[in-house]
Amino acid sequence: MEKKISVCSGMVLDEDTCLNLARLCRICNVSADLISDMIDEGLIVPKGDTPESWYFGAVEVRRVQTAIRLQQDLRINIPGAALVLDLLEEIEELRRRLP
Amino acid sequence: MEFKDYYKILGIAKDASQDEIKRAYRRLARKYHPDISKEPDAEQKFKDIGEANEVLSDPEKRAAYDKFGSNWQHGQEFDPPPDWDAGFEFSGGGYTGSTAHSDFFEELFGRTHFSRGGGATFRMQGEDQHAKVLITLADAYHGARKTITLQRPVVDSGGHVRTKPHTLHVTIPKGIIEGQRIRLEGQGMPGYGGGPGGDLFLEIAFAEDPIFRADKRDIHLTLPVTPWEAALGASITVPTLGGKVQLSIPPNSQTGKKLRLKGRGLCTATQQGDQYVTLKVVIPQPETEEQRRLYREMAKSMPFNPRSHMGV
Numbered sequence: 521m522e523k524k525i526s527v528c529s530g531m532v533l534d535e536d537t538c539l540n541l542a543r544l545c546r547i548c549n550v551s552a553d554l555i556s557d558m559i560d561e562g563l564i565v566p567k568g569d570t571p572e573s574w575y576f577g578a579v580e581v582r583r584v585q586t587a588i589r590l591q592q593d594l595r596i597n598i599p600g601a602a603l604v605l606d607l608l609e610e611i612e613e614l615r616r617r618l619p
Numbered sequence: 620m621e622f623k624d625y626y627k628i629l630g631i632a633k634d635a636s637q638d639e640i641k642r643a644y645r646r647l648a649r650k651y652h653p654d655i656s657k658e659p660d661a662e663q664k665f666k667d668i669g670e671a672n673e674v675l676s677d678p679e680k681r682a683a684y685d686k687f688g689s690n691w692q693h694g695q696e697f698d699p700p701p702d703w704d705a706g707f708e709f710s711g712g713g714y715t716g717s718t719a720h721s722d723f724f725e726e727l728f729g730r731t732h733f734s735r736g737g738g739a740t741f742r743m744q745g746e747d748q749h750a751k752v753l754i755t756l757a758d759a760y761h762g763a764r765k766t767i768t769l770q771r772p773v774v775d776s777g778g779h780v781r782t783k784p785h786t787l788h789v790t791i792p793k794g795i796i797e798g799q800r801i802r803l804e805g806q807g808m809p810g811y812g813g814g815p816g817g818d819l820f821l822e823i824a825f826a827e828d829p830i831f832r833a834d835k836r837d838i839h840l841t842l843p844v845t846p847w848e849a850a851l852g853a854s855i856t857v858p859t860l861g862g863k864v865q866l867s868i869p870p871n872s873q874t875g876k877k878l879r880l881k882g883r884g885l886c887t888a889t890q891q892g893d894q895y896v897t898l899k900v901v902i903p904q905p906e907t908e909e910q911r912r913l914y915r916e917m918a919k920s921m922p923f924n925p926r927s928h929m930g931v
Contacts, residue, residue, distance in 0.1 A: 527787075527788040527789075527790070528789060528790070528803050529790035529792070529801075530790075530801040530802050530803035530804065530806075530819075531801070531802045531804070532795060532800075532801050532802075533799060533801070534799050534890070535889075535890055536887070536889055536890070547802065549747065578799065578800070581800075582800070585820075586654050590652070590654060593648060593652055594648055594649055604655070608654070608655065
């Protein structure tokens, strides 16, 4: 069986992740308009005031990607996805508190 | 290859209406969506119900499937009769995104073809791929190199899609924590028509550790101590992910007392985690008369009621 082997190190999405709008769009494979809609719905909250100075962290990357999957697979719109994401985070937090 | 009972997968009767199929699919898709469900096999279940829906929601495919499906049991070894699908035409289905179908599906309905007609060049970026990597706390603390193998569809010379194992050696940077992801650009699904590959996102999960427990960047450890170490104070050797360190226990410490070893958690160049040591006083069992005498002497010279706050 043919196997391809390559060594790679990638970009870590952690607390230091700081992406501008273009980079966020590129990583999540979405348009700036969609990001703007997500911000309007409070699905993600950028740091910075104007689109030129917006920047986003690892949490935003995850939320955008999950929202897109929910939209594609379950036909959930952006406000619905925002609600799902908030509830999932709350469940996660409660699970962590369980002994 | 195993026969897949798509009706059983969706939990519906063989004579279910198209509406019933749609409702069953949507309900199960919500339940087993990998972003929502915590069940370990949610992803596989989600794929199965997607595939069942793809066949049963399409009247042509459903008719073809029904033609022989009644004689088979779910999971039974299966080989399709030759020319079983003669007389049926399949147009491209609307399956969102994924190109991966079960062998059973592909045997019945053919493999996905990428040579799309029309003469126009079809160029598209590959899909992003997501996978979990299980690492030890030591790997996270020191950084490591992990070998992972992913099943990846490749298009052969005949235009058919087959899965092949794809092995990657990935550098796990020092100080990564559970839930964080590594993005490997271009290492996802291959692109179509010369398009770039998608990205691969590896999510970090920690294997259970017998001694340490991680909470984000902090490491927690329960440290057993003797009554005299707790009462008189002591300097005790404590394991950390980075090796042994000396921890000084203040006098009059009780079970549950928490001590912090600064910077001994999961650290990166910019982020710092600590190790928290929770003391647990363990009493030695007296085994000789001499030892029992010592306990009785202690009771006499150190009168102590740990239940006084209960009024007893």
